[in-house]
Amino acid sequence: MARRLWPTSKRWQRIAAASSAVVILAAAVIILGWDRQPSLQSMGIRPHSIDLMAVEEGEQWQPPAAGGDGFVDVADNGSFTLKIDPRTSQITVLDKQSGYLWRSNPSKEQLGKETVQGALLANLESPYILEYVSGSQPRRLVKNSIDSKIEISYTLMGDKGIQANYTYPELHLSFVIQYVLTEHGLEARIPSEGIVESGDNKVFAINLLPFFGGVSKAEEPGYLFVPDGPGGLIYYDRKRPANINSYEFPIYGTDMASLKVSNENRGRREEIGYPVFGLKRGEHAFAAIVKDGQFSASIKAALPGQVSSYHTASANFSYREEYGRRVSGVTDQLVITIQKERTQHDRSVEYRLLSGEAADYVGMAHSYREYLEENGMLGSPLPQTDNVPIQLSFLGGGTKPKFGGSDYEPATTFEQAEQIVEELMQQGVTNMRLSYQGWQNSGRYDTDDRFPVVSELGGNEGAKRFIHSMHEKGFTVYFEDYAAWRNSKASSFDIKSDGIRSIDSTVLQFKQGGIRPYIEFIVNPIKIVQAQKEVIDQLKELGVDGIHYIDGPGDELFSDHNEDAPLTRKETAYYYEALLDYTRKELGGVGVYKGFSYSLQHVDFVQSLPYDWSYDMIIDEMVPFYPIVVHGMIEYTAAPANERNVYDKELLRAIEYGAIPFFGLTYEENRVLKDTDYVFIFSSEYDIWKDRIIEEYEKFNQLASVYHQRILDHEKLAEGVYATTYEDGTTVQVDYNRNQFEVTKGGAK
Structure with missing residues (x-):
């Protein structure tokens, strides 16, 4: 499956995959023997269990005489009163504090006008x-x-x-x-x-x-x-x-x-x-x-x-x-x-x-x-900070096909990534969250053949030196990985035995084009969890601080209709949550893409939290409901700045919605990615973007004092003008008409 380095549109990811000329014939595919995989129990993961609600089996209730409206009182907890119409089973709920009556259905008077x-x-x-x-x-x-x-x-x-x-x-x-x-x-x-x-x-x-x-x-x-x-x-x-x-x-x-x-x-x-x-x-x-x-x-x-x-x-x-x-x-x-x-x-x-x-x-x-x-589903509050963190995602490199095999094209070695970090530090960028993709030994095409880390970037030892150096500077380093989709021509997972099955019992698969077509499929989540143990163990030896899962947990959910071991979507979510917890326990941190709510209590950050809508004609206005829910509890980004469609507008929206800045970078020019599995990355060269990085960091850093705070209010002041207010009274006013924003701290500039 073709996933972009800094994904913003899944449709574009698929189009890119189909148009990419990347097809690599694996020299040898080692089919994992699942009997040799670690058990869930050895990872501290219990099998999913179902607890069902009880059905009341008591004596049948005989309703007393109803009032003039046909409703009878059935419960009152001091704050609310529940009534029911025994004839239709319609209900009403009286909010005793406000005096407002909520109805399950229109009243008789309203129905008379229907x-x-x-x-x-x-x-x-x-x-x-x-x-x-x-x-x-x-x-x-x-x-x-x-x-x-x-x-x-x-x-x-x-x-x-x-x-x-x-x-x-x-x-x-x-x-x-x-x-x-x-x-x-x-x-x-x-x-x-x-x-x-x-x-x-x-x-x-x-x-x-x-x-x-x-x-x-x-x-x-x-x-x-x-x-x-x-x-x-x-x-x-x-x-x-x-x-x-x-x-x-x-x-x-x-x-x-x-x-x-x-x-x-x-x-x-x-x-x-x-x-x-x-x-x-x-x-x-x-x-x-x-x-x-x-x-x-x-x-x-x-x-x-x-x-x-x-x-x-x-x-x-x-x-x-x-x-x-x-x-x-x-x-x-x-x-x-x-x-x-x-x-x-x-x-x-x-x-x-x-x-x-x-x-x-x-x-x-x-x-x-x-x-x-x-319900304990949101984790712990974020710590206070003097400087907003910036998310930098480095693309190590990609593979391109050649006769009889493939070549790896490095785009950012570990030494080059360190050079970028040091230069940004000299320019005042002092708080960075770093992640690496394209580090796998066979590139992203064969994501199961990960180790040792590709030698063109510096290999395992180069990775260790880079991570150690970043730790000395006070920065964390995540490696990005995949937990759902695989390429049937290059994966050690077998499409027939390991791929999830559709409702008609056939293996779910999608054909992708390119010079040499291939088929992508989704691996059964239990088998992914088992296989990830070895990956996590080896990343732990490198000193990696966590994994950012590009697919699977956090942004995808599916059932598996395998007759021998079927899974519902609820069960898939359970095992993905278990994987996130295990990753965090072993490495210290974990992140996901999009951040579906079932994943929130299990992650430390979300990349590309939804900040755009589907443009359905029925919807009149977009509002930051989800950012209001998670701000101050989970760190999140919008889409990467270097992939914005309307740069200034999307920058202002990220500020309005309380995101942290995010760039996807390569040290080399983008032309080195031509014909690789990252051909869809159009603009990522650090030298082109470094001034923007510094400029955006300074802008977002005006919000450092509210990084850990809840969003108290959000309102539309005028057409194209919005205000976001935080717990301490700080207000961020964004004006899309003038392409500017203003931060008023604690009610005074």
């Missing part, structure tokens, strides 16, 4: 929308709680909440939804153990509370929040084209094993990196956190006229995948097929209810950050 009819109107009255399939038929059918043949009963969950039990006798389908009051609002759950499929009908998906808090047209000021890139807002009062698409995308991106991804559409959008959505209406809002089931959920947002006359945001939980299965090996004809087995995981969404000054995207971000901190 123009939709039939199934759409029935859906509006239901707290869920159930999709199911019947027998071998792939057509998805829909049910809701208003169905005339449904049986609904209730079980109280102590004084915390209530469980609604739904049964469709004719379909031989049943499931339960639990509503529990929390310190912050409401949690809605669908226990896996509560789903019963006793006939041919199978659950395909459940859209949970699809209309919770929904806003009719522009009756109140506000917006929907969706986790697109750093964060996206969908305003209620904006005019849009009539044929605009709704927003519905999977958390952590599409599972490539589902066969819904092709070479053409890979990396075309910013994948959702955190399981949060929200809604603001006037002085009230909620931040909804998808907890259980986030690895098989999509975030949905719709405008009036798309599925109802309301602005809505919700989570849609998938239980089975739909895919195209080949009829035979001699035809490309596909038959739409539904996955047989249901994903056995609980599903839940926590709604954190907000009011007043907290009722906006900043308050939503703070609420999610608090959730992460409460």
Whole structure:
């Protein structure tokens, strides 16, 4: 797989891979015997286990007489009151401090004004929308709680909440939804153990509370929040084209094993990196956190006229995948097929209810950050610093094909990298984070043949001297590595036995072009974890301070449908987290690309945290939700400065979003990379960029005092003018119209 040194666009990575002339015939491929690989137990990694929610089995609740609105009190925790309509199972939650009443569905008065009819109107009255399939038929059918043949009963969950039990006798389908009051609002759950499929009908998906808090047209000021890139807002009062698409995308991106991804559409959008959505209406809002089931959920947002006359945001939980299965090996004809087995995981969404000054995207971000901190999912605060660190990623070199083999073209030897560092120190750049890529013995093409470190750079001894020298200067050195994709022609992993399998049981593979085509595949994460032990051991001997994983942990997630040892996306995340923890334990540090939220508690820095959006027409404005969540806890960069498309604009955005500066560098001219596996690096020569490095370091260094602080507020002051405020009152005002920024420390210049 072709990965760029400083990746910013996965689509470009693939295009570069396809156009690169790099194909190297390995002189000898040593197939690893997995029986000789270290066991997970020897690495202190336990097998993944599943703990499922309990289903309430108590006495059936007999509701007392309902009030005039049809609702009955079922729970009160002092801060919130939960009510339910026994007829429809709709709920309301009263925020007792603000006095605001949240509804799962529009009120009777609102429904009376509805123009939709039939199934759409029935859906509006239901707290869920159930999709199911019947027998071998792939057509998805829909049910809701208003169905005339449904049986609904209730079980109280102590004084915390209530469980609604739904049964469709004719379909031989049943499931339960639990509503529990929390310190912050409401949690809605669908226990896996509560789903019963006793006939041919199978659950395909459940859209949970699809209309919770929904806003009719522009009756109140506000917006929907969706986790697109750093964060996206969908305003209620904006005019849009009539044929605009709704927003519905999977958390952590599409599972490539589902066969819904092709070479053409890979990396075309910013994948959702955190399981949060929200809604603001006037002085009230909620931040909804998808907890259980986030690895098989999509975030949905719709405008009036798309599925109802309301602005809505919700989570849609998938239980089975739909895919195209080949009829035979001699035809490309596909038959739409539904996955047989249901994903056995609980599903839940926590709604954190907000009011007043907290009722906006900043308050939503703070609420999610608090959730992460409460659950130990965000690590420890960053230390104070007098100088902002700058991330410098050195490209050692690349390989180019020649008759009968390949040549390695060095671009930055260890001595040259040290020369760059010393020159920058003389210019006042005193705090650097250093990383190295292209150090492997066979270059990046055969990433399994890593050691000894390539001799053209200085070999193992040169690496040791460089690292020791950097340590004496007070700098850390990470080596960059790969933990997912491999080239089938040059990897010691076997594509058939080690590659993950798609939902149709075939090995997931993508053909790449070039002078000599090759196939890339993803290695089973358990086997990657086992193989990395030797890599980590050898890097430890060199004195390396950590590994920055370019792929796999932090930015990719997939299932493996190998019949002998299947893995869900949740299990893949678990083993990737284990790899990050093991790497950090052995070397001292670890970093990832993009920084999907499941990885945050396990890493020290994130390279290229999402800071751009997917440019969907439904989204009106981009906001720094994710940077607000992580700033002061995890060090992160935006894209490398030498690969910016609009230099000044992207520089200002990195400053506005609280990133640290980042450059990808070579000592030699870029022409040495021609025809190598880094042909897509257009501009990285240090002599060209050194003045910019020094200039940017001085600019970012104005933010050194807030490096460890939380972002307290962010607001739009005018068109193209934004202000980011930190804990001590320091404000960073960015003006995109004038290409300038100003830092006001503690409220005074």
